[in-house]
Amino acid sequence: MYSNQSRRCLSGLARLAAKTPSPLSPCEAATLSPALGRVLSHSHGRLATTATTTGTRAFSSYSGRFDQARETDVAESLFYSQRQSEPEPTTSTTTRPAQAPPAVEPGPLDGIRVLDLTRVLAGPYCTQLLGDLGAEVIKVENPEGGDDTRAWGPPFATNIDEESDDHESAYFLSVNRNKKSITVNIRSDAGRQLIYDLVRKVDVFVENYVPGKLESMGLGFKQLSAINPRLVYASITGYGQTGPYANRPGYDVMIEAEAGLMYITGEEHGPPVKVGVAVTDLTTGLYAHAAVLAALYARNRTGLGQHVDCSLLESQVATLANIGSSFLIAGKEAKRMGTGHPSIVPYQVLETRDSHIMIGAGNDNQFRSLCKVLQLDTLSENPLYRMNRDRVTNREALIQILTNRLKSENNAFWLQAMEGKGVPFAPINNIGQTFSHPQVLARDMVQEIEHPTVGKIKVTGTPVKYSHTKPSIRTPPPLLGQHTDHVLQDILQYDDTKIQSLKESRAI
Amino acid sequence: MSRIDKSGPTIQSLLAKTHQEKVADRDSNQNSDKNDSSTNGSEARLKGRPNSSPSDIKGGGDSAKVPAAPGPLDGIRVLDLTRVLAGPYCTQLLGDLGAEVIKIENPKGGDDTRAWGPPFAKNINASDPTSSTLQESAYFLGINRNKKSVTVNIRTKEGKKLVQDLAEKCDVLVENYVPGKLDEMGLGYKELSLLNPGLIYTSITGYGQTGPYRNRPGYDVMIEAEAGLMYITGEKGGTPVKVGVAVTDLTTGLYAHGAIMAALLARMKTGRGQHIDCSLLDSQVVTLANIASSYLIAGQEAKRWGTSHPSIVPYQVLPSKDSHIMIGAGNDGQFKILCTVLGLDHLPGDLAYRTNKDRVRNREALIAILSERLQTKTNSDWLAALEDQGIPFAPINNIAQTFEHPQVLARDMVQEIEHPTAGKIKVTGIPVRYSETKATIRVPPPLLGQHTDEVLKDMLGYDAQKIKALREQRAI
Numbered sequence: 001m002y003s004n005q006s007r008r009c010l011s012g013l014a015r016l017a018a019k020t021p022s023p024l025s026p027c028e029a030a031t032l033s034p035a036l037g038r039v040l041s042h043s044h045g046r047l048a049t050t051a052t053t054t055g056t057r058a059f060s061s062y063s064g065r066f067d068q069a070r071e072t073d074v075a076e077s078l079f080y081s082q083r084q085s086e087p088e089p090t091t092s093t094t095t096r097p098a099q100a101p102p103a104v105e106p107g108p109l110d111g112i113r114v115l116d117l118t119r120v121l122a123g124p125y126c127t128q129l130l131g132d133l134g135a136e137v138i139k140v141e142n143p144e145g146g147d148d149t150r151a152w153g154p155p156f157a158t159n160i161d162e163e164s165d166d167h168e169s170a171y172f173l174s175v176n177r178n179k180k181s182i183t184v185n186i187r188s189d190a191g192r193q194l195i196y197d198l199v200r201k202v203d204v205f206v207e208n209y210v211p212g213k214l215e216s217m218g219l220g221f222k223q224l225s226a227i228n229p230r231l232v233y234a235s236i237t238g239y240g241q242t243g244p245y246a247n248r249p250g251y252d253v254m255i256e257a258e259a260g261l262m263y264i265t266g267e268e269h270g271p272p273v274k275v276g277v278a279v280t281d282l283t284t285g286l287y288a289h290a291a292v293l294a295a296l297y298a299r300n301r302t303g304l305g306q307h308v309d310c311s312l313l314e315s316q317v318a319t320l321a322n323i324g325s326s327f328l329i330a331g332k333e334a335k336r337m338g339t340g341h342p343s344i345v346p347y348q349v350l351e352t353r354d355s356h357i358m359i360g361a362g363n364d365n366q367f368r369s370l371c372k373v374l375q376l377d378t379l380s381e382n383p384l385y386r387m388n389r390d391r392v393t394n395r396e397a398l399i400q401i402l403t404n405r406l407k408s409e410n411n412a413f414w415l416q417a418m419e420g421k422g423v424p425f426a427p428i429n430n431i432g433q434t435f436s437h438p439q440v441l442a443r444d445m446v447q448e449i450e451h452p453t454v455g456k457i458k459v460t461g462t463p464v465k466y467s468h469t470k471p472s473i474r475t476p477p478p479l480l481g482q483h484t485d486h487v488l489q490d491i492l493q494y495d496d497t498k499i500q501s502l503k504e505s506r507a508i
Numbered sequence: 509m510s511r512i513d514k515s516g517p518t519i520q521s522l523l524a525k526t527h528q529e530k531v532a533d534r535d536s537n538q539n540s541d542k543n544d545s546s547t548n549g550s551e552a553r554l555k556g557r558p559n560s561s562p563s564d565i566k567g568g569g570d571s572a573k574v575p576a577a578p579g580p581l582d583g584i585r586v587l588d589l590t591r592v593l594a595g596p597y598c599t600q601l602l603g604d605l606g607a608e609v610i611k612i613e614n615p616k617g618g619d620d621t622r623a624w625g626p627p628f629a630k631n632i633n634a635s636d637p638t639s640s641t642l643q644e645s646a647y648f649l650g651i652n653r654n655k656k657s658v659t660v661n662i663r664t665k666e667g668k669k670l671v672q673d674l675a676e677k678c679d680v681l682v683e684n685y686v687p688g689k690l691d692e693m694g695l696g697y698k699e700l701s702l703l704n705p706g707l708i709y710t711s712i713t714g715y716g717q718t719g720p721y722r723n724r725p726g727y728d729v730m731i732e733a734e735a736g737l738m739y740i741t742g743e744k745g746g747t748p749v750k751v752g753v754a755v756t757d758l759t760t761g762l763y764a765h766g767a768i769m770a771a772l773l774a775r776m777k778t779g780r781g782q783h784i785d786c787s788l789l790d791s792q793v794v795t796l797a798n799i800a801s802s803y804l805i806a807g808q809e810a811k812r813w814g815t816s817h818p819s820i821v822p823y824q825v826l827p828s829k830d831s832h833i834m835i836g837a838g839n840d841g842q843f844k845i846l847c848t849v850l851g852l853d854h855l856p857g858d859l860a861y862r863t864n865k866d867r868v869r870n871r872e873a874l875i876a877i878l879s880e881r882l883q884t885k886t887n888s889d890w891l892a893a894l895e896d897q898g899i900p901f902a903p904i905n906n907i908a909q910t911f912e913h914p915q916v917l918a919r920d921m922v923q924e925i926e927h928p929t930a931g932k933i934k935v936t937g938i939p940v941r942y943s944e945t946k947a948t949i950r951v952p953p954p955l956l957g958q959h960t961d962e963v964l965k966d967m968l969g970y971d972a973q974k975i976k977a978l979r980e981q982r983a984i
Contacts, residue, residue, distance in 0.1 A: 154808075155808045170804075174805075175798070239919075240941070253815070259916070260907045262834070262904050265751050272825055273812075277737070277798070286762035294769055294947075295942065297772055298580035298945040302945065308941070309941035310941075313919070313921075320936065321754070321757075322624075328911065328933070328936065337750075424727050424730055429734055434736035434739075439722075443715075443719050443787070457805050458804035458805060459804060464763050464764070466783075466784055467784070
């Protein structure tokens with residue numbers, strides 16, 4: 001839920017974005033200052049000193065100073081500008097109104113600007129991670145519909161205007177917060193020129209086109225790094241930029257099939273199944289965002305950007321981890337185990353009267369505790385089951401005994417009985433239960449933000465907590481082209497005539 | 509010895525530097541402390557060291573050549589107090605990127621996963637190559653390359669002091685103890701950040717440092733169960749299954765290594781480290797991604813789908829004569845092509861299956877028809893027939909087939925390194941290519957305590973007597 005303060009602040013930001021020439025009251029200007037500070041520091045790390053040490057943060061003078069500072073900045077500093085990290089009031093959008101806004105410093109990527117040409121999941125997840133960390137992300141979308149996932153529903157969020165046909169899909173809303181949307185037809189000459197202009201103003205470029213595609217449009221790594229040698233250019237593809245499969249499009253589920261994950265997931269005697277979420281897309285997004293950070297870190301030493309080449313295939317192969325190692329080192333093939341463990345028994349999902357429970361007795365002590373809870377005390381004395389080795393040998397019989405007992409009571413009964421007994425256990429929570437888990441809530445993993453057309457929406461929080469430079473959710477997923485004018489006016493300093501002609505030529 | 513000379517550069521500017529840059533500064537400083545001399549020597553060696561030993565690494569392609577520039581994290585030193593999977597995976601990622609990783613292990617056996625076999629790698633040196641006490645497990649070998657191993661009993665007073673000394677020399681510390689445990693031992697964030705304000709102290713736990721579940725130990729599979737992943741994975745109508753690999757551990761390791769680099773970037777501006785608090789639970793919740801959003805935004809609960817897609821048909825694993833094949837017809841055009849390949853040309857004209865909407869409605873009947881047809885030929889027949897037709901398809905590769913995949917090989921995802929006791933071993937390559945500062949595999953997974961003497965002597969400047977005393981006290 002928003003505090004009034006942060007709501008005012010956001011509406012102020014919206015005006016700022018729209019560049020409405022409405023003077024703010026002193027109170028609003030004060031509230032706005034942290035956000036403004038961030039806007040001012042959007043200099044890919046160069047003019048921050050000028051911006052934050054002047055002390056005056058009046059809205060009216062913001063634009064001019066911004067321009068001037070950027071124009072006069074020519075030195076390529078190897079490090080970020082040293083910036084006083086004074087604590088600033090927050091504009092964060094946490095769900096907990098009772099919590100007084102803590103003094104928060106900007107996120108770790110504050111001052112970094114990202115140009116985002118990705119669509120669907122892996123790429124947008126990567127750039128959202130960067131946005132959560134404080135980067136300014138400018139999402140480039142085609143003017144005719146934008147990111148495919150805007151249409152990927154149901155489910156859609158309900159528009160607060162009941163008359164409106166505009167719906168935002170839950171899918172799009174999950175991976176596009178903390179971004180600005182601009183529409184550009186990158187296939188037009190004017191559109192390409194616009195991208196070149198933006199490339200001069202950004203630190204990072206992320207794209208997920210099939211290899212060679214952007215190059216053929218003049219937007220490849222070589223072309224763009226000639227314009228901006230400090231640019232970190234990250235490519236995310238199905239199979240990487242090289243090799244015999246380089247030109248194939250990548251689909252999460254095909255990679256799960258092709259690179260071992262599906263083969264090892266499923267019931268022991270059943271068919272392979274996919275993971276319930278597009279996990280290969282997500283691990284690739286995670287690899288890519290970290291690679292961007294590593295390249296930014298290296299840039300401080302070398303002064304140069306580089307091409308970072310990520311793929312679903314390789315991320316999936318790397319995340320075979322110990323399963324991959326068992327094969328590579330000892331030639332051991334893997335198999336599906338349901339929820340069971342090859343060398344620990346019992347360590348799996350077991351049936352109860354009304355549902356399932358995950359129970360893991362990792363050692364003989366835990367097995368004894370488990371037997372006590374189940375009132376099967378004699379079992380742990382039985383030579384057939386006393387030691388883990390015995391239990392692995394007599395797996396089937398033991399699982400049968402445990403299941404018979406567990407099926408005599410409901411899940412709730414067993415969950416209660418297991419609590420605090422020193423045996424690892426867990427309910428199999430569905431998504432609703434997951435989001436009402438007391439620890440999930442205590443960790444602020446559900447946050448509510450205000451969206452311009454659908455009103456209050458819930459999104460997942462940021463999973464890593466920083467003691468100082470905290471990640472934050474600052475803006476909702478953008479409407480298609482919501483920030484085109486703002487970006488063209490304020491970042492590129494295009495005048496109205498130029499913007500008008502770009503619109504007429506359908507370049508934006 | 510890392511105390512900052514007040515007359516020298518500002519604290520801010522010094523803290524913003526890596527341990528290596530600080531040492532370089534001291535090198536040029538005439539007033540450098542005598543005690544630093546041995547350290548300086550080692551740092552110089554470190555700086556001048558070749559970034560990889562190319563002769564040890566064979567994977568073909570450019571990653572086997574001498575890299576043009578050191579990795580992006582060259583000059584960063586990581587103190588690694590983690591065990592098992594999530595933590596070691598995180599620190600291996602940092603090592604691959606060029607960081608120097610010092611893994612602290614208990615002298616009695618070290619990281620639990622050293623014993624997690626079979627499978628083990630054969631010991632090429634032992635007279636009895638099957639003696640398990642001399643073997644390294646495939647598990648450990650898979651996630652501990654590019655690290656040095658130092659044995660320390662952190663429960664002894666001397667061991668604790670040793671870890672504090674090391675923390676002063678490092679940029680990053682990563683640990684995965686239950687919250688509060690290291691605080692009790694004087695190795696918590698507060699204590700160590702006093703000794704080294706630039707330290708990025710990263711905690712990886714099951715449930716995070718706060719909240720009602722914070723003191724519970726974390727297990728990948730429990731988190732998969734507890735946070736929705738198991739519920740959505742499995743056959744439609746079947747029981748929930750876990751993902752075939754401990755994916756919650758891995759995503760947490762990925763989040764943690766990203767967070768460390770973000771904090772390193774922030775340190776350049778603020779001059780200060782910080783405490784980073786990662787957990788399996790939080791990482792799992794966010795990687796529910798669009799599934800989470802359907803619930804949070806529209807109240808739609810998820811369910812298990814096997815391999816099929818809720819709103820595209822056919823888009824799932826189908827049986828062939830001898831195996832399975834994954835086929836996806838994402839639109840009506842692709843469905844037509846599929847039917848041509850299968851010799852079922854009449855299907856797209858059938859009103860029951862013409863559009864995707866029709867196919868979703870008549871899912872069961874259609875899947876039965878396709879399955880029947882597919883079971884008339886073997887997988888390899890179908891794979892050949894589907895090649896280059898413009899529809900997404902894939903074989904369900906096992907692990908061996910995955911590592912024989914021509915693209916996996918072309919991308920250097922299998923590399924061979926030389927291990928002191930196991931000889932040549934294969935490990936997975938590095939999934940992200942950097943055009944300039946390349947990530948590399950420089951050293952094999954260490955033997956337990958392999959680098960204890962080296963680190964104590966060269967990095968901490970301990971003399972032989974002190975090291976001997978520590979050994980006698982069983983602190984190392």
